[in-house]
Amino acid sequence: MLSRVAPWLASRRDAPDPAGLSVRTLDAQDTPALLLLARQDPVANVFILAHLRATGTAAPTSGGAGVIGVFDDGILTGACWAGANLVPVQLDPALAPLVAEAANSSGRRYASAFGPAAAVLALNAELAELGHRAHEVRADQPLMIIDGPPLVQPNRGLEPGNLADFDRILPACAAMFEEEVGYSPYLGGREFYSRRVEGLIRQGHSLVHLNNAGEVVFKAELGAVTDDVTQVQGVWMNPIFRGQGLSAGYMSAVVEKARQIAPVTSLYVNGFNTRARSTYERVGFRQVGTFATVLF
Numbered sequence: 550m551l552s553r554v555a556p557w558l559a560s561r562r563d564a565p566d567p568a569g570l571s572v573r574t575l576d577a578q579d580t581p582a583l584l585l586l587a588r589q590d591p592v593a594n595v596f597i598l599a600h601l602r603a604t605g606t607a608a609p610t611s612g613g614a615g616v617i618g619v620f621d622d623g624i625l626t627g628a629c630w631a632g633a634n635l636v637p638v639q640l641d642p643a644l645a646p647l648v649a650e651a652a653n654s655s656g657r658r659y660a661s662a663f664g665p666a667a668a669v670l671a672l673n674a675e676l677a678e679l680g681h682r683a684h685e686v687r688a689d690q691p692l693m694i695i696d697g698p699p700l701v702q703p704n705r706g707l708e709p710g711n712l713a714d715f716d717r718i719l720p721a722c723a724a725m726f727e728e729e730v731g732y733s734p735y736l737g738g739r740e741f742y743s744r745r746v747e748g749l750i751r752q753g754h755s756l757v758h759l760n761n762a763g764e765v766v767f768k769a770e771l772g773a774v775t776d777d778v779t780q781v782q783g784v785w786m787n788p789i790f791r792g793q794g795l796s797a798g799y800m801s802a803v804v805e806k807a808r809q810i811a812p813v814t815s816l817y818v819n820g821f822n823t824r825a826r827s828t829y830e831r832v833g834f835r836q837v838g839t840f841a842t843v844l845f
Contacts, residue, residue, distance in 0.1 A: 635662035642671035649675030666841035689820035692838035699801035707802035710755035725785035
């Protein structure tokens, strides 16, 4: 595998020496090194930083998910979360062959890969050679942040979700998921997805507006949370209420709630979704990078 990596690196003056590279799954003793690596970009790496904040360790989970680390002469130089999804962490695209081989050899099936576009697309190219076929590649997803108050008056109807409303919130979350990725989140079983939604509600990270009829008008989640950054996910407006100019007020309310947790609010959006991008910009979001998502 190093023979495939070497030509990529040879043309780069700042590249690591292929002879000094090694790959392995991280364990608890690698936690400080992973934190140091991820903190180089706390916005792009909020997923892994949120995981470390919650668990306190880089060691594999009880379910077998873990972090693949690439070392250059013993120094952690890049990494990739490998669980239900693949999420690169400060990963040089030239190192994608090493990570793809390790991810493939685990025998796990991955639902997606997401993160900084160059690394994700390089991983996808390598995984394709190993037999992993993507059914959709979203190569241009602006990564956006707002680090001040929203520029639009927040909609005061948005509140943290309540478990008493779980049976209303769950179908809205499932509808958003199916609309976004094209299949039901229940395909692998209803229980896992239900627990995920319930957990977000319990943490106060599910934000929702139910009208007097008990309908979910709008909802979003803070899907990854650290002391520095929150990442907004699952933004969904009930189709009945679309086209009424409500989105900006709701997104401002999301930012207002998120800023009570961390100073920076982030999200990433499909590049082709010009209406959503326009709404986010109106609220005060600005682009700071580009993500990509590969759906397997």
